[in-house]
Amino acid sequence: MVLAFERLDVGDLGWIMSLAKRVAAGAATVRSVSFGPSPGAPLLSEPESEAARADCLLWETGGVSLMTETIAPYAFPVVLFGAGHIGTALVKVLATLPCHVRWIDGPDAVFPPADALAGIGNLAIEAAAAPADAVDTAPPQSYFVVMTHDHALDFVLAERILRRGDYAYFGMTGSHAKRVQFDHRLAAIGIDPAQVARMRCPIGVEGIIDKAPEVIAISVAAQLLQAVEANAAAQASPTY
Known part of the structure; x- marks a missing residue:
């Protein structure tokens, strides 16, 4: 089991509001989060059609950890x-x-x-x-x-x-x-x-x-x- 912690502050309100609007509209979204030294804001993108269901994966690439989380409303x-x-x-x-x-x-x-x-x-x-x-x-x-x-x-x-x-x-x-x-x-x-x-x-x-x-x-x-x-x-x- 791997636990990943994110620290959120007022600077995250932009992507959080964008995500909230997509969820309210019933749209699935992939949220990509870097855990490197300078992670930057999470990126929101469209999931592949065959992968538009909720999941969460942790990747290791080039010494940097990347989490991709698919957020999909349940119908x-x-x-x-x-x-x-x-x-x-x-x-x-x-x-x-x-x-x-x-x-x-x-x-x-x-x-x-x-x-x-x-x-x-x-x-x-x-x-x-x-x-x-x-x-x-x-x-x-x-x-x-x-x-x-x-x-x-x-x-x-x-x-x-x-x-x-x-x-x-x-x-x-x-x-x-x-x-x-x-x-x-x-x-x-x-x-x-x-x-x-x-x-x-x-x-x-x-x-x-x-x-x-x-x-x-x-x-x-x-x-x-x-x-x-x-x-x-x-x-x-x-x-x-």
Whole structure:
């Protein structure tokens, strides 16, 4: 383990403010710091596209130590199934959050026109012949949200997601009766009860009874943020 210490003073405010603006805009940045006799101010630069994720490296070159730190905002991956009114409302809420949304439905689904989604830069839309295949191609620790109007598809999605097991969150719209029915059907095909218990159905934070799409969207977004924070806290906790 190598510990590197930096001393900051008022002269560093320039690059700190520049970095803060880039982070606020969602841009990844490489910060290069020299630990030589006359280090100078840190340099900020664009990372290579394939290296735009957080890391920190210490280099030795010509007798001088150089630290390169990639500072990359974390965008949690959301895989959303269902192009209905609730899905549309949720996409608009998620546009304000640090996430990337992959929005998927069948080939006959009607997604909103492009002008209705103008300005949403964290969104990829897919009209897929086999929507459930997107479960297998999603990255580990994805946040799955199922909001289709097809109970048969919902069940296929639930089975695929729960069999994967490496998801960060899985929520599905539906009543308590639907939850009970799915619990029995999933148990009948051998899904681990511990995985079934992780499924959030009904979806959204408790205590909100309004069924307007915008209200449900806010409730689901709040539950997603709760899951993001809980997962971050769990990863930060030391294990012995």
